[in-house]
Amino acid sequence: MTLILSKLKSHVRDTVGEGLRLCGLSSPSIWARDRLTIATFHRVLPRELLEHYPLPAIAVTPEELDHFLAVFQEHYTVGSLQETAQLLASASHDGKPPLAVTFDDGQIDNHQFARPVLRSRGVHASFFVVSEAAEDGELLWHDRMAFAIHHAIGTGAKGLDHWLGELGVAKSAGDPVPLAVTAAKQLTPAERDGLIRRLEQLAGKPVRPDWDGMMNWDQVRELLDDGHEIGSHSARHPILPLVDDDTLEVEVAGSRQRIEAQVQRPVLSFCYPNGDHDDRVVDAVRRAGYSQAVTTLYGINSRQSSPWTLRRVDLQGRYGRNAQGGFASGALLVRLSGRMPGAR
Numbered sequence: 001m002t003l004i005l006s007k008l009k010s011h012v013r014d015t016v017g018e019g020l021r022l023c024g025l026s027s028p029s030i031w032a033r034d035r036l037t038i039a040t041f042h043r044v045l046p047r048e049l050l051e052h053y054p055l056p057a058i059a060v061t062p063e064e065l066d067h068f069l070a071v072f073q074e075h076y077t078v079g080s081l082q083e084t085a086q087l088l089a090s091a092s093h094d095g096k097p098p099l100a101v102t103f104d105d106g107q108i109d110n111h112q113f114a115r116p117v118l119r120s121r122g123v124h125a126s127f128f129v130v131s132e133a134a135e136d137g138e139l140l141w142h143d144r145m146a147f148a149i150h151h152a153i154g155t156g157a158k159g160l161d162h163w164l165g166e167l168g169v170a171k172s173a174g175d176p177v178p179l180a181v182t183a184a185k186q187l188t189p190a191e192r193d194g195l196i197r198r199l200e201q202l203a204g205k206p207v208r209p210d211w212d213g214m215m216n217w218d219q220v221r222e223l224l225d226d227g228h229e230i231g232s233h234s235a236r237h238p239i240l241p242l243v244d245d246d247t248l249e250v251e252v253a254g255s256r257q258r259i260e261a262q263v264q265r266p267v268l269s270f271c272y273p274n275g276d277h278d279d280r281v282v283d284a285v286r287r288a289g290y291s292q293a294v295t296t297l298y299g300i301n302s303r304q305s306s307p308w309t310l311r312r313v314d315l316q317g318r319y320g321r322n323a324q325g326g327f328a329s330g331a332l333l334v335r336l337s338g339r340m341p342g343a344r
């Protein structure tokens with residue numbers, strides 16, 4: 001049923017894309033004029049690793065990334081968030097509309113697999129790194145949890161159902177990994193850490209595959225040397241509206257100082273972990289000296305949009321493909337228009 005629905009959805013997207021093209025509306029030069037479009041990526045994993053990654057919805061393959069970049073370059077002036085935000089602000093810009101390429105979380109695959117594709121296309125991007133994770137190399141909590149559950153399922157570990165039940169995740173509801181990660185976002189950091197430790201014990205160690213890890217500072221500096229922007233994605237990737245004032249300061253201003261000390265360059269862009277923000281969090285980002293901040297709200301930005309709550313367009317591999325599974329641009333352009341009905 002889910003498969004049929006998803007096929008139907010991609011047919012609808014293809015048709016909508018074709019319809020827009022026939023009406024002459026499929027060109028971003030019309031809808032994205034004087035707008036800033038910001039594309040979001042997370043993981044970039046070759047097919048053989050993607051098959052072993054338990055949250056595949058937040059990953060694209062290098063081939064898919066290359067296809068996305070080719071479509072971007074055809075229709076947009078492509079660059080990092082800082083570069084394209086400046087383009088939007090400059091009244092003299094009369095070329096193709098600006099589009100920023102952003103990568104969240106700072107995992108090692110960004111350096112290993114996204115970097116060569118960006119280099120071959122001559123595209124600059126923004127990478128949002130989690131300062132403590134770059135420092136100690138520990139995976140972010142959603143990956144730790146996902147690998148632990150994935151491993152526990154694989155080994156048939158007893159007790160998993162109990163913890164999934166504690167999170168309110170029913171086995172019959174679908175893939176329990178993303179459901180459990182979503183449910184765990186409601187827990188306090190201490191509750192979540194405790195749960196992850198129990199799941200890791202249940203799975204047996206090690207749950208982290210050899211190929212995975214976080215970018216270290218040397219790798220982050222290599223991205224900078226390539227012309228990419230390094231932004232902050234907080235110190236530890238907590239849900240910021242849930243942390244106290246002192247922790248918020250460490251996460252927002254502290255992460256900026258830590259990254260700047262390592263890259264010896266001003267850090268001007270911030271990315272809210274999980275997209276979560278409220279007035280208190282936005283105010284902390286502004287006070288810390290960032291020029292702009294991105295959310296996970298779907299849409300594109302005008303010159304009047306607040307630079308502290310910029311909308312983005314999250315891209316998954318399926319948006320670059322037609323119903324037959326081949327590369328296509330119609331569905332992608334509809335997604336990039338920021339006007340896909342009901343989209344998040």
Ligand SMILES: [Zn+2]
Nearest residue numbers: 104105273274
């Ligand atoms: Zn993140």
